[in-house]
Structures are given as C-alpha cells and as structure tokens.
Amino acid sequence: MSSTAAIAPEPGTPKTLDANRYATKKTIAQGMLDIALLTANASQLKYVLQAGNKHEFYSLMVGLISTSIVLQVLAGSLTLILLRLNINDPSRHYTAAVINHICLAFVMGSCVTNTIKMSFGLDPTIQRNNSV
Template sequence: MNANRYATKKTVAQGMLDIALLTSNASQLRYLLKVGDAHEYYEPMLALIISSIVLQVLNGLFQLIMGPLNLNKDEWRTTLNVVNYLSTISAAAIALIDVIKSAFSPTGIYAL
C-alpha cells in the first residue's frame, strides 16, 4: 500500500466535503443576514458561522500544504505530521461549531 497515494486521495475527498460544508455555511450566512435582528439568536449564529468559515479556510490551506508534499521523504514527514494534526484539530472544531450552530437554527432539534 502506497501511503502517499492514500494521503492524496484522503486530502482530495476531504476537500470536496469541505467545499460542501462551506457552501452550506455561506447559505446560512446569507439567510441570517437577510433575516437580520429578527432572528432570535442573531449574534451567536453570526459568530458561529463566521468562525466556522474561517476555520474551513484555514483547513483548506492546510490541505493545500499537504497535497503536493511527499510523505515518503524524511525531510517532509515531520512537517506533514504537524500540518495533518492541525488539519484534524480544525476539522474537529468545525464539527463542534456546526453541532452548536444546529442548536440555534430555527430548523434544529431544539427549536420545537
């Protein structure tokens, strides 16, 4: 099994999921700005959406850094590990923010 090929495929797949999530966040931001202060949780939702978008952009940069580097070369291995850990942490933070954000959304589970 070629670890570099696996890492490249994983990076591409994660990038596609990131684009879908970024599109969803942009749509939510557009809706929130359209509704404005009439939304019950305007400020928290705005902060959560913006922080999610910022983390997604950072995660995309991490993915772009990891993409062309070769895992089999010793001089890149430490750098790739650090960037991969940062990418994993940012992905976990994005997921946590989106879970919290769903609690404030009008179509969320807690909006009954």
C-alpha cells in the first residue's frame, strides 16, 4: 500500500477514511456553526435593543447576549493564536494545551450563557398578555 492510498486508493482496494479530509470538513462545519451562532446573537441583541425597556428582561438579556458575543470572539481569537503555533515542536505542546483548554472554557461559557438566555424567550411573534 502506498503512502497516497488514502488520497487515491489503488484499484481493487476498499476506500479508507482520510483523517485529514474528515478533520478539515469538520472544522469548516464547526466554523460555519460558530458564525451562525454569532449572527443569531447579533440579531437577538438588535431585537432586544429595539424593544428597549418594553422587554421584560431588557438588562438581563443585553448582558447575556453581550457576554455570549464576547466569549465567542475571545474563543475565536484564541483559535487563531493556536493556529499560528507549531504543534509539531514538543516545546509548544504545553502552551497549545493551555490555550486549547482556555478556548474550551470560553466555548462552554458561551453555551451556558446561550442556554440561560433562551430560557427567557426572545421570540417577537409571541404576544405576552400582561393584563392578567
């Protein structure tokens, strides 16, 4: 079996999974989801700011959405720093691991913030009856 078997398998051999191609597709998909979440947060922030103090949880929602956006931007920035590190150099492994763990903490914080945020409801089509 040649070293390029994962790229172009020899005739008659079963196709194998190319780990690099899979990782690349997974990373691109994750990046698109991150952009979608950032766009959704920006849209929600716009809605809450337009609703103003009429929104029941105005201050809380602005705080949660802003926190989520900041955490997403920090995680993205750390990812860019991580991309610039040469992880083939063993002396960089510890630094890369620390940056990766901090980035993971920011992503987890963003997920928790978004979960809490969505429990307060942002759907402008739902009419709340406050006259009861």
